Amino acid sequence: MISLVRCFAVLGALSVTTQGFAQTAPKPVLANIGPVSVDFGAIKMGDTVSVPITIQNISSGTVSIASTGINGVAQFAMDSATCASKSYMIVAGDSCYLTIKFTPTDAGGTTFSTTTAVLVQSGSITQIAQLHFSGSGTEALVEVTPVAIDFGDTFIGQQVMVPVTIRNTHKATITQLGGSAGNATFDAGTDCGGPTVPVDPCHVYYTFTPSVSGPAQANADITIATSQPTSMSQDFPISLKGNGVATFPSPNVAAWPVGIDFGRIKVGHTATVPFLYRNNSPGYVTTAGGGFNDNNGPFQGFSHPEADCMTATFAPGVTCHTDYQFLARAQQVYAGSTDIFFFTPPDQYVVPYAFSGTGVGTLARVTPQTVDLGTVAFGTSASVPVVITNTSDNPLSNFTGGQMNTPFNAVSNCPTSLSVGQSCSYTYTFTTPSPQSSLKASYTATTLLSFNNIGSNSNGIQPIVQIQITAHVGDRIFGDGFNG
Structure with a gap:
């Protein structure tokens, strides 16, 4: 009998659940099929992301495969090209892939989900895997x-x-x-x-x-x-x-706009609106203010060096402008204000400016973030790629974390600097422990992945993304003898 103490010692920091002995007879397992559950996370409206579902023949003969497909859910689609190229027949030791695609058609956080089934058959033996997919729309x-x-x-x-x-x-x-x-x-x-x-x-x-x-x-x-x-x-x-x-009060200066809501702006993106002021008075006017105390705050103003606006004093009839920018650093609502002063001694005219904006989305798209690899036979392994796409305005760098303990492993191909629009990945692999050191159980590992946007400012923006991978172990000998 395998010691439970020994089992937990092997697992270390990973969580394990065992649910005792089932009363059903053992069933042969023809293939590793997974992931069986994928949460794509929050994806920008209109973007398409995908995950490969691997069907690996672990039997000694050829198996046939079929799928119920995805019907009636417009946000999901299935591509079975690699399996079709093999006429949906997989020889021993070979694999093919079903690619599940997700395209959210809503930006309000609506969760979309769908299910499908994969059937693997050899002679009179049929293995069925139920697959579940979900995701939501953002931005x-x-x-x-x-x-x-x-x-x-x-x-x-x-x-x-x-x-x-x-x-x-x-x-x-x-x-x-x-x-x-x-x-x-x-x-x-x-x-x-x-x-x-x-x-x-x-x-x-x-x-x-x-x-x-x-x-x-x-x-x-x-x-x-x-x-x-x-x-x-x-x-x-x-x-x-x-x-x-x-x-107008003296000095006669028209300033517009005096308040704006930048709207919903993606984290890491910069939105800009010009604020103008025109000297309608007969004499020169001096301006001051219009700035912010926090140089790394969400709102900043940048004066434009027009020929007649190079100094703080501008002539009659001249129009100058300042570009005010909003940079969201997190998913939250921001508000700010400042005052701009116009004066011709002894007169002074104060115009208050008001700003607001909402940060949405993330600095980069990381998907999927929650995955169940399904049941993996002893002596085999299963993998899933987690893809990072730079959707910000500047390169990403300083990729840290993302690793997992045995029996999981992570391999990254992310470069020192990830250019705008480019992608890299962390591929997570679950390798089953030996039957002697593991009951049929569920293994779950959670890791934190971080990176930053070096171009935002000296501090940058550094999100922390949680990735969770689950897998279950079992083989053709134990079948359903143990549940986990």
Whole structure:
């Protein structure tokens, strides 16, 4: 009899469960099939990720395979090309793969799931494995910023403009639809024109032209559509407001916008909105302020060195601008404010600026993060790749952690610096202990993986990702004699 004390000593830090003896007769095992359960995690809307399901013939003869397929769940698809190339017949010791693909069509955190079954047969013996897959959608199809604009005080009859930038972070062509505010006070124009290819930004330009004194507001709706990899669309509500005035305090300087919501911006991405100010007074005006105490905070301002704006003092009729940027470091809501001062002694005019934005997604896509490799026969092993894709604006570096203790092992091909858009992987392998040192049991290992974005600033952004792998042991001798 195998000692339970010996079993736990071998496992060390890994968690093990055994559930006693089953009452069923032993059944032959024809193949290792796995993973049998995969949680892809939170994936950007419209992105496609995949995981290979390995079918390894561990019998002494040829086996045939079949699958019930994936039906009725648009977010999942199955590719059986490698198995089809072998006519769905696997000789002893050989393997083929079913590739399960996941494409979320929603960005609101909705969880999608599906199941399928794989059948392996040899003569009168049939082995059936139930497979389960899940994942959720996060981040928007594209980035639209800002989503709320406060134009502030504006002279009656004067027009001011703020651009809304559409950054195509999707991997296929998109089309921008709508965007009109349907209001004579607020108008919209666009340079999007037709379909926008990946990476290229385009804009919807919103203007505010008050005709009377007092507050005004309107709502617009920008719709982004794509047909690749599947047909989907997403609406982006835009909130607009401003205040018409007949006079300004001295010095007479118009500043716009005075408040914006950058919207939902991916962690590690930088969103930018220009803030302008124009000297409407007859004399020179000096400006000050407009900065932030925290140089590594989420909001930062960068003045533009136009020819007439090289110093803090600018002439009558001159328009200058400062680019305010939002860099989300975590999945949370941010808010900030600052004041900009305009003065011609002894007069001073203070304009408060307000900012908000929400960090979504992650610095890099790491998938899958939770995997059950299924039952693995004694004397064999099973593996799954965890793929890291750099979806940030800068290279990733300093990959640390990610290792696991025996009977699991991790092998990484991640370089010193992972370029934007490139991928690397940690391949996790479970090798069964010998029958003499292990009951049929479940093994679960958890590890933490970290990396950082060296280009964000001196501190960088360093997420920590948890990866959990589970496997079960069993062979053709014990069959279902032990449950785990």
